[in-house]
Amino acid sequence: MTEKIITKKEVEYVAKLAKLEFNEEEKEEFTSQLNSILDYFKKLNELDTERVEPTAYVISMPNLLNEDKVKPSLPQDEVLFNSKYVKKGYFKVPKIM
């Protein structure tokens, strides 16, 4: 392995951003795997892209806009059906404040 691109501390920070948590062993493993993948990604730096436009979508299309009209949506019971944590028509989560 070559120089470290991402440190264990950064892995911990990125995990926090991604709302994931890892034990010590996983942190070590991710740090080493991410380093070898990111090292491979450095290949892109061989290319001069100073004057290249980025591509987000490959098929250029104008924005499609639907009419601003109220249409029937799913009934509330169907929307809530997939959660075990429902109260009075709401999704229940732990106390926020």
Place this chain on the structure above:
Amino acid sequence: MTLNQLTAHEAVNLIKKKRITAYEIMQDIFNQIDKVDNLIKAFLFINREEALKQAKEIDKKVKNGEKLPPLAGVAVAIKDIIATRGTETTCGSKILKGFIPPYNAMVINKLREAGAIIIGKTNMDEFAMGSSTENSAFGPTYNPWDLERVPGGSSGGSAAAVAADETLVALGTDTGGSIRQPASLCGMVGLKPTYGRISRYGLVAYASSLDQIGPIAKDVTDCALVMKVISGHDNMDSTSVNLEVPDYLKSCQEGIEELKVGVPKEYFIEGIDPEVKAALEKALKIFEKLGARIEEASLPHTEYSLPTYYLIATAEASSNLARYDGVQYGYRAEEYEDLSSMYQKTRSEGFGSEVKRRIMLGTYALSSGYYDAYYLKAQKVRTLIKEDFDKVFSKYDILITPTSPTPAFKLNEKVSDPLTMYLSDIYTIPINLAGIPAISLNCGYSKSNLPIGLQIIGKHFSEETILRAAFNFEQNNEVEKKKPSIKPAKHKGVKK
């Protein structure tokens, strides 16, 4: 021969002629599933009662002399990342275990309208992230040609089900090769359509600028048949394109004289299996015999495709998968202190390690200070890769390449090294980055009797051309088509 071995177009014709019933086919399908799926494990859910009921309805229509829709009585297996109303849709993930979609994906509605019968949901790499179907939270799928090997991925369940005659056709999804690579490794035909050709409404998102739904079938005709049904514009998907859907079946009937074929030299890299290379060279001779003109072509940015893909796909995935927080559906951790720890525990317990790895990569690539160096850079290189294809397609009608550098590899062979696993998609990834269509079909077998696939690539919305080229090759291929003999691994080589 049992009826589950038919192709879809053969089945529809025989049903129309009243030679067989849809019910009889369906019975043979479920018999086969009962017989072999304990070895192959292609299915996560089976829709037996409903499917048999629907088959009876088709037979009633035949009896009453009603006009039959194009896929009347055709059994279809659906990759478990496509929403099916009332049937569990898990994406091969613990985090969606038990999730029952309240609506159908557009492709499901279109299949149902065309008379097709959904027989079940197929196994896959979790959230379509993988090339071997080993990343499923519900265990791997095994390749019908050799049960010690992977079927490819991520649509491995769909490809294996078709190869083992457990269904007539299947739907898969392809973000970096996930239809074509398993089709190749299982000896089937798989098509990744042009980005925007098919509505993604109801397809659970992995990398939104790359994902497409497409068919996996036993032959090119079936591929064309299904394509005609599922293509077209949909108001519910703003990236679906409003273009007329051609008669793909009809376009197959024309020849390929004077078709200009490019063979990109960058695809014959170190690491390509000599048997794959030999099979491709043999196939090219057949194209030549059919009147196609073959020349060496060049796609100079090929070697940058893999890092470009993994930066774009993981960045988009990290954003798309933020929705799995345990609030509205799916898994929620049992123990947590507050909202934030509920999110963290739910996601950490619910996602598998490859999904976490990709979320981490994507989050890092999009994070403050690294966005320009990684994500923006990758989007710029994506432009260069797309321009490579624009250039070759000003000169050639199609490109022909291998689909995968090797035939099916063994289970556990690549799981511990993510980079090696990523390399198995080296020939399929650039196509998704450019948004163009490509089809994989069988061109031969290795000495150890494993299927080898070739890939035909076309310009945007040229599905007609690649299907025509594939059909002409299929009809004239000198290698005789085989069926896998599904044998339990421990009995292999032992004479009875």
